[in-house]
Amino acid sequence: MNIRESLEIWEKQYLSPYATLSVNSKGRQNPEPQCDIRPVFQRDRDRIIHSKSFRRLKDKTQVFLSPDGDHYRTRMTHTLEVSQTGRTIAKALRLNEDLTEAIALGHDLGHTPFGHAGERALARICPLGFEHNKQSLRTVDILEKDGQGINLTEEVRDGILNHQISCMPSTLEGKIIRLSDKIAYIHHDMDDAMRAGIITENDVPQSIGDVIGKSCNDRLDTFIHDIVIFSEDKDDILMSPDVADAMKKMREFMFERVYENKIAKSQEGKAERLVETLYDYYIKNIDELPEFLLKLRDKGEKPEQLVCDYIAGMTDRFAISKYQDLFIPTPWHG
Numbered sequence: 412m413n414i415r416e417s418l419e420i421w422e423k424q425y426l427s428p429y430a431t432l433s434v435n436s437k438g439r440q441n442p443e444p445q446c447d448i449r450p451v452f453q454r455d456r457d458r459i460i461h462s463k464s465f466r467r468l469k470d471k472t473q474v475f476l477s478p479d480g481d482h483y484r485t486r487m488t489h490t491l492e493v494s495q496t497g498r499t500i501a502k503a504l505r506l507n508e509d510l511t512e513a514i515a516l517g518h519d520l521g522h523t524p525f526g527h528a529g530e531r532a533l534a535r536i537c538p539l540g541f542e543h544n545k546q547s548l549r550t551v552d553i554l555e556k557d558g559q560g561i562n563l564t565e566e567v568r569d570g571i572l573n574h575q576i577s578c579m580p581s582t583l584e585g586k587i588i589r590l591s592d593k594i595a596y597i598h599h600d601m602d603d604a605m606r607a608g609i610i611t612e613n614d615v616p617q618s619i620g621d622v623i624g625k626s627c628n629d630r631l632d633t634f635i636h637d638i639v640i641f642s643e644d645k646d647d648i649l650m651s652p653d654v655a656d657a658m659k660k661m662r663e664f665m666f667e668r669v670y671e672n673k674i675a676k677s678q679e680g681k682a683e684r685l686v687e688t689l690y691d692y693y694i695k696n697i698d699e700l701p702e703f704l705l706k707l708r709d710k711g712e713k714p715e716q717l718v719c720d721y722i723a724g725m726t727d728r729f730a731i732s733k734y735q736d737l738f739i740p741t742p743w744h745g
Contacts, residue, residue, distance in 0.1 A: 413447040422450070427505040429646045431582045437565035440552070451564050452509035458561045459513060464520040464550050465490075470726035472526035474600050474669065475607060476678045482606065484599045486526070490519055492599055496635065497591040500648075501584060503639045510584040514570030517563070518588060521546025523723045524730040525682035532686035533722065539715050546723050548572045554720055557703040586648035587638075594634045597661055602627045604669045614668065615661075622657035634658065685734050686722060692737055693718045 419434040426432065433450035446454050459465055471486035484492075494515035501511040522543045523529030533541035548571050555561045563571075570585030572578070576593060580586050604610050605627075612626065623633045637654040650658065670676070693700060697714050704717045725733065 415445060415447055415450055418450050422507070425505065426507060427644075429504075429583055430506045431510050431566055431584055433507070433509070439562050439564055441562050443562065450509060452507060452513050452567065455563045455567045456509055456513040456516060458563065459516045459520070459551070462520070462551075462555050462561060464555060464724065465516065467724065467726050468519065468522075470728050471522060471524055472528075472727055473596075474526065474603055476525055476528075476682060476727065478607075480606065483603050486519055486522055489595060489599065490516060492595040493518065493588065493591050496594055496631070497584075497587045499635055500587050500591065500638055500642075504583075504587075504642055506587065507584050510566055510570070510582065511587055513563070513567045514574065514580075514585055514588045515591065517551055517567060517571045518547060518574040518592060519543065520550045520571075521548070521723055523686065524725045524727045525679070525686065528676075528679040528682045529686045529723075529730075532683040533690065533719050535683075536687045536690050537715050537719050539713065539719070541719055541723070543723075544572055544575050544578070546719070549720070550724075553707070554724065558707055583642075583646070583648055590634075590638060590648060590650070593658070593662065594631065597658070597665060598627050598631045598634075600665060600669060601630075604665075609672055609674065610668050615664065619657050619660050619664065622653055623661065630661070685730060688738070689722055689730065689734060690718055693721060 419432070422430070422432050422434070431452075433452055436451045439451075445451070449457065465487075468487035468490055469485055473484040473486050473489045475483050494512050497511045497515045498508050500506075501508045523533060523541075523546075530541060530543050548568060551563050551568070551571065552560045566582055566585070570580045570582065570588055573580040573585060574589050574592055576589065578589070580589055601610075601615075605612065615625070624630045633654065634650075637650050638648060641649040641651050694714060697708070697718070698705065700708075700717055700721050704712075704721060707720075708714065708717055722730070
């Protein structure tokens with residue numbers, strides 16, 4: 412018996428009957444030999460962490476575009492906070508932490524530069540449309556490793572695709588990340604907005620604070636405890652009606668005061684125009700895409716999709732640099 416097999420036996424003995432066991436995975440799109448040390452979901456987590464698309468998250472916007480301060484969240488730190496929240500819930504419920512973490516680390520790999528501003532721009536200009544959850548799945552299936560993909564398990568792929576609130580994953584671990592994503596951005600976007608002077612804690616309606624707490628840490632603690640208490644020994648991931656309603660109202664408050672705030676979002680129009688301009692340029696100059704994307708074109712992929720692939724993979728900094736190289740004249744050095 413090797414180490415992986417011992418860990419699979421431990422899962423059967425310790426994890427909840429509602430947990431997704433590694434040994435019961437539906438497998439990978441392309442079958443491959445098992446690792447002798449790591450169960451399949453741990454292996455998926457490792458593949459995501461070592462991917463280029465994961466490393467690029469450190470230079471992608473969460474809410475505030477390219478902020479000067481050292482402590483504002485990026486798409487990378489958002490992803491790590493989603494992972495930590497999800498793992499805390501999964502561990503308390505004796506669900507599969509490796510699967511939970513893998514889904515969390517992969518859920519935003521397809522996000523554009525400049526956050527949702529970039530996503531809106533691509534969705535508007537590309538006739539095929541654009542959704543970051545679908546792009547995240549495409550990233551791990553096709554785009555990583557220069558067009559080879561990283562061949563993740565079906566359970567991780569399902570969790571990545573269905574992490575948005577309008578979707579529903581097939582595993583409890585995926586359902587944890589579906590909620591943890593929302594919990595994380597409510598928590599850290601409120602913290603960043605206060606750091607930026609956009610809002611204060613006193614701006615939060617008292618009716619919300621009375622239910623879920625009057626500080627960022629209190630709210631995070633309330634959300635996690637509520638999910639654990641109402642999901643324990645159940646084949647579902649649930650919140651109490653009062654906390655779920657307060658969370659909904661908190662999201663509405665954040666949209667009104669932060670996500671649609673003219674001061675906080677003053678640069679988003681510029682970011683959207685930059686993304687649209689890059690899209691228009693590369694559609695007309697498709698041969699300037701990286702070689703691995705051109706190989707996908709030769710296999711029948713549509714040019715519109717490949718241009719979206721290239722732009723969605725850019726960091727904020729790289730997108731700005733590309734725009735400057737293409738459209739901003741440089742001084743002559745004789």
